[in-house]
Amino acid sequence: MATMAAELPVEPRTEVIRRAAARVGTSILVLAALWGLWEGYRWLWIQEGWTWPFIVNDTTMPHLHDIFAALWAKASPGGVGPRLITVLVKGALFTAKEAAAGFAIGALGGFALGVLLAHFRLLQRGLLPWIVASQTVPILVVAPMVVVWANPKLPDSLKDWGAVALIAAFLTFFPVTVNTIRGLQSADRRALELMRSYAAGDWRILWKLRFPAALPYIFAALKISATASVVGALIGELPSSIPNGLGAQIINFSQYYTTQPRGLWATNVIAAALGISFFLIVLIAEKLVVRRAPENLV
Amino acid sequence: MKHGRYWIGGVAAFATAIGIWAAVGTAATPTKHSEQKLTKITFQLKWVTQAQFAGYYAAAAKGFYKKAGLDVKIRVGGPDISPEQVVAGGQAQMGLDWLPSLMSARDQGLKLINIAQVFTRSGMTEISWKDSGINTIAKMRGKKVGNWLLGNEFELFAALARAGMDPVHNKGVTIVKQPFDMNLFLNRQIDAASAMTYNELAQVLETKNPKTGNLYKLSQLNVIKMSKIGTGMLEDGVFTTESWIKDKKNQETAKKFLAASFKGWIYCRTHLKDCVKIVLSHGPTLLKGHQTWQMNEINALIWPSPKGIGLMNAKDYAFTAKTTAKYNKLKKVPGHEAYRTDIAKAAQALMKKQHLDIYGKTWKKANVKVTPGGK
Numbered sequence: 162m163a164t165m166a167a168e169l170p171v172e173p174r175t176e177v178i179r180r181a182a183a184r185v186g187t188s189i190l191v192l193a194a195l196w197g198l199w200e201g202y203r204w205l206w207i208q209e210g211w212t213w214p215f216i217v218n219d220t221t222m223p224h225l226h227d228i229f230a231a232l233w234a235k236a237s238p239g240g241v242g243p244r245l246i247t248v249l250v251k252g253a254l255f256t257a258k259e260a261a262a263g264f265a266i267g268a269l270g271g272f273a274l275g276v277l278l279a280h281f282r283l284l285q286r287g288l289l290p291w292i293v294a295s296q297t298v299p300i301l302v303v304a305p306m307v308v309v310w311a312n313p314k315l316p317d318s319l320k321d322w323g324a325v326a327l328i329a330a331f332l333t334f335f336p337v338t339v340n341t342i343r344g345l346q347s348a349d350r351r352a353l354e355l356m357r358s359y360a361a362g363d364w365r366i367l368w369k370l371r372f373p374a375a376l377p378y379i380f381a382a383l384k385i386s387a388t389a390s391v392v393g394a395l396i397g398e399l400p401s402s403i404p405n406g407l408g409a410q411i412i413n414f415s416q417y418y419t420t421q422p423r424g425l426w427a428t429n430v431i432a433a434a435l436g437i438s439f440f441l442i443v444l445i446a447e448k449l450v451v452r453r454a455p456e457n458l459v
Numbered sequence: 460m461k462h463g464r465y466w467i468g469g470v471a472a473f474a475t476a477i478g479i480w481a482a483v484g485t486a487a488t489p490t491k492h493s494e495q496k497l498t499k500i501t502f503q504l505k506w507v508t509q510a511q512f513a514g515y516y517a518a519a520a521k522g523f524y525k526k527a528g529l530d531v532k533i534r535v536g537g538p539d540i541s542p543e544q545v546v547a548g549g550q551a552q553m554g555l556d557w558l559p560s561l562m563s564a565r566d567q568g569l570k571l572i573n574i575a576q577v578f579t580r581s582g583m584t585e586i587s588w589k590d591s592g593i594n595t596i597a598k599m600r601g602k603k604v605g606n607w608l609l610g611n612e613f614e615l616f617a618a619l620a621r622a623g624m625d626p627v628h629n630k631g632v633t634i635v636k637q638p639f640d641m642n643l644f645l646n647r648q649i650d651a652a653s654a655m656t657y658n659e660l661a662q663v664l665e666t667k668n669p670k671t672g673n674l675y676k677l678s679q680l681n682v683i684k685m686s687k688i689g690t691g692m693l694e695d696g697v698f699t700t701e702s703w704i705k706d707k708k709n710q711e712t713a714k715k716f717l718a719a720s721f722k723g724w725i726y727c728r729t730h731l732k733d734c735v736k737i738v739l740s741h742g743p744t745l746l747k748g749h750q751t752w753q754m755n756e757i758n759a760l761i762w763p764s765p766k767g768i769g770l771m772n773a774k775d776y777a778f779t780a781k782t783t784a785k786y787n788k789l790k791k792v793p794g795h796e797a798y799r800t801d802i803a804k805a806a807q808a809l810m811k812k813q814h815l816d817i818y819g820k821t822w823k824k825a826n827v828k829v830t831p832g833g834k
Contacts, residue, residue, distance in 0.1 A: 216646055218669055237739060237744070237745070242739075243743060248743050248744055313549065400537070400540055402503070402535050402536065402537065402545075404742075409507060409537070410744060413742065417640075417833070418640040419640040419641045419662045419663075419665075420833045421832065421833070424744065
């Protein structure tokens with residue numbers, strides 16, 4: 162390994178900076194292009210009076226800068242009270258709590274299930290189809306049932322939001338389980354035989370060989386799960402009568418869409434930002450843990 | 460060695476996950492219960508926080524519940540929440556919903572019972588543009604008529620049927636499912652739209668006409684009120700389960716709850732602005748102008764209350780029962796067994812002792828100006 166590393170040309174500092182600048186530049190260009198696309202579409206449709214697929218005006222497609230201005234404006238007009246962004250970020254933090262708890266439960270549970278199924282072939286053959294089937298059940302159906310079942314049994318500190326976390330966990334565990342199984346079975350055969358020849362037990366093989374081999378797979382799953390847990394939390398909030406999260410704001414703003422279209426868009430922006438930050442956290446964790454992520458995975 | 464590093468990293472990742480779990484778990488430490496003498500009850504609203512429920516929020520904010528010895532938790536509703544299911548499932552002791560919804564739930568076997576009819580009259584209207592000439596239900600023949608459906612359509616259907624149309628089978632009229640917002644109507648994709656006096660009607664008036672840049676005016680609209688044309692049904696009422704209310708102790712609790720809630724509504728009758736403020740404190744993104752309009756219109760659905768707030772009007776009940784049975788295909792027309800008036804009467808007696816005016820005969824609607832965008 163050391164000799165190979167030495168063969169790589171050492172990049173001069175200016176080169177690194179130039180590449181970083183190029184990356185930032187591309188991101189800005191993409192953002193500008195998206196902005197142009199939105200505003201251009203808007204302008205063209207209004208100009209031509211086209212009504213297909215929908216009538217374009219300030220209500221159906223507000224200016225992007227108006228949406229961001231709405232975020233900064235006071236939530237309640239008259240110059241009093243918090244800014245909309247403050248209200249929404251507070252809601253996002255509450256939803257993040259549910260999503261994070263659900264993600265943790267789902268990831269740990271999903272991993273444990275994956276380990277179990279990877280070791281017992283019979284169990285895997287019997288259970289995996291049902292685990293797949295569980296994900297074909299619409300979450301909108303599962304959510305109210307979880308609320309009705311789990312809520313009465315939860316202690317006061319977990320009431321309402323605990324049930325939402327379980328719904329988020331339901332969306333989280335599946336990719337983790339499936340990828341854990343695949344990852345654990347992806348360990349190098351020769352390495353496995355070597356371990357066996359040293360009389361290593363299953364437990365030792367799992368932690369020393371299979372688990373490290375599975376890590377890239379698991380992180381690929383965690384990245385999917387991270388955003389899914391946010392979606393699960395948002396959907397879970399709807400039947401659980403939670404006024405503090407982003408879900409309540411979504412209902413509220415969709416009701417008043419006619420008069421406050423920017424509010425719903427602003428909520429969308431924050432909800433998207435929440436999902437993206439979950440994804441980024443997992444990405445950073447992956448960069449720290451897996452130094453050698455094969456690019457050809459998922 | 461290399462594997463060892465992975466191992467530590469992996470454990471660290473999961474430890475962080477557990478850490479987050481533990482942190483959020485402890486972050487939500489239970490609120491302390493210093494006042495243990497208060498009777499705890501949960502009340503399920505029909506919809507998200509808005510002035511439609513101001514009376515209950517006012518009763519909480521003004522300490523009326525506490526004074527009555529109650530610790531009331533108000534649960535908000537939403538599109539996926541059926542108050543009947545929540546109350547039947549024991550997650551709340553009492554709930555608020557339109558009477559037809561309660562009747563339908565009963566018909567499906569839920570043992571629920573109305574104990575107070577808070578709204579005296581219906582807030583449902585069907586609106587159309589004045590220039591369309593559709594100023595009666597009869598003129599909706601052959602037109603596209605909007606409604607939210609899912610149990611909100613009975614009043615409109617009864618009115619259309621009376622005018623000789625068959626809305627159930629789209630004969631003589633085309634029923635269009637209307638979303639929560641009023642865009643279909645504003646864009647003239649439908650000829651008439653359902654609108655509650657306290658919500659959607661205001662939403663239309665708060666919108667600027669893109670052609671003129673001015674707000675739409677009430678004079679540009681035909682507003683056909685169901686309560687005026689005789690097909691109005693009973694809306695917001697308090698209900699509970701038959702088994703819960705059987706208990707004498709719970710009857711006492713319910714009586715106190717109703718009296719305190721009615722007191723909240725009486726407070727809002729005279730303190731419009733204050734009640735709007737209370738509602739806004741529970742919904743920081745709600746708009747003041749819109750909620751002020753709503754508060755005023757909600758008051759008009761309760762006051763004046765000829766029988767005193769909370770008491771069921773048997774004639775209106777019968778019409779609601781008959782219409783719901785017809786359009787929601789109930790197994791039988793709900794009779795007297797779906798409501799009781801003794802608790803509301805006891806609450807009224809309690810309030811009379813406190814010299815509260817439970818009728819509001821002299822109440823007059825305030826003149827609330829519509830604001831652009833509801834601000």
